[in-house]
Amino acid sequence: MIPREKIAAVALGLNETFSVTGFEDIRDLTERPGSNRAFRIVVRGSAYLLRINTRAGDMARHFTCMRAAADAGLAPRVRYASSEDRISITDFAAAVPLPATEALVRIPAALRTLHALPPFPASPFNTTCTFLLSKGPALDGFLQGFRSSGILPENETEELLARCQQVASVYSRLDLDPAPSHNDLFKPDNMLFDGSRLWLVDWEAAFQNDRYADLAVVANMIVSNDSEERIYLQEYFGEPPDEYHRARFYLMRQLAHMFYAMVFLTQGSSGKSIDRSEPVPAYDDLQRRFWAREVSLADNLAKTLYGRVHWERLSQNMRQARFDETLRILSD
Secondary structure, three states, X not given: OOOHHHHHHHHHHHHHHHOOOOOOEEEEOOOOOOOOEEEEEEEOOEEEEEEEOOOOOOHHHHHHHHHHHHHOOOOOOEEEEEXXXXXXXXXXXXXXXXXXXXXXXXXXXHHHHHHOOOOOOOOOOOOOHHHHXXXXXXXXXXXXXXXXXXXXXXXXXXXXXXXXXXXXXXXXXXXXXXXXXXXXXXXXXXXXXXXXXXXXXXXXXOEEEEHHHHHHHHHXXXXXXXXXXXXXXXXXXXXXXXXXXXHHHHHHHHHHHHHHHHHHHHHHHOOOOOOOOOOOOOHHHHHHHHHOOOOOOOOHHHHHHHHHHHHHHHHHHOOOHHHHXXXXXXXX
16 A cells, blocks of 8 residues: 555665554545545554555655644653655544534643744744735735636626725734634544544644634634633633634635635636536535544545535624624724
8 A cells, every 4th residue: 555665765664663564454544536545453452543645745854843843741741753755653543523513621621821922933824714814915816816716706706806805905904813723624634532532633734824724714613602612712712712712703704715615616616707506605604524534525526515615604603793892803
């Protein structure tokens, strides 16, 4: 199963870590073609995760963030990591379902610990919703491409982009609140619960980011009402959230809806107008199924549906009194 060109590097890692050159068992956990290779291996009766990074990226930054998280008890113990060979071996976390009600407490507690770590290295890319706050040619090109694609009707496209500009204008005037961030927690499979502890895995996208980005993308999966929002934020801040915290959190959640709507509509539709006759499931229902790993974003139809659901929820939220009230609070 190991790619031929990586056999020697894997053998070196096994020898340096366990003084062996082979393993007793191996199971391929790679998600899909194009993904980084992942394997469950057994060495001396214990299970480990062998990961071979095949995608381009800064492995030094990746492993620095992963080790910091592991040292803080947030990620599985790192047994071996070679930036040159792009290989890591960590303890294996056997995941069991984590009910959303329990996640409301466990995840913000983990994020509080993560965001208190020493600063993470900078990254040359941003694949999170805060990309929509970064002025420059990359953002201009992305927004212009979405406008000219015709994926949504023109009036909806212009409404989405106008609101995006409005939110970015308000949010960019706030004090920066950067923290060491995971930045890929919209994927529930990057949060593994082993029955007693929560582990955050796959640190490829980690860098110093606005702390509300991690908070928002997870909340958009598991927080469905005001009561759950207060539980979630109180666990993170260690005290009941004030008006400012709730407003900033709410606005970042809307920015996340904007980002994932545009990204997944673009990916799923290949830049063409979408078929609006396909029914859209209720947002909370889809996210519940997504959290339970019952929904995959592997094909274009699923990506388009995921983008449409975010757009539908955003459209509803933009017409609620809380949206305008949030902009007023943060503008003041």
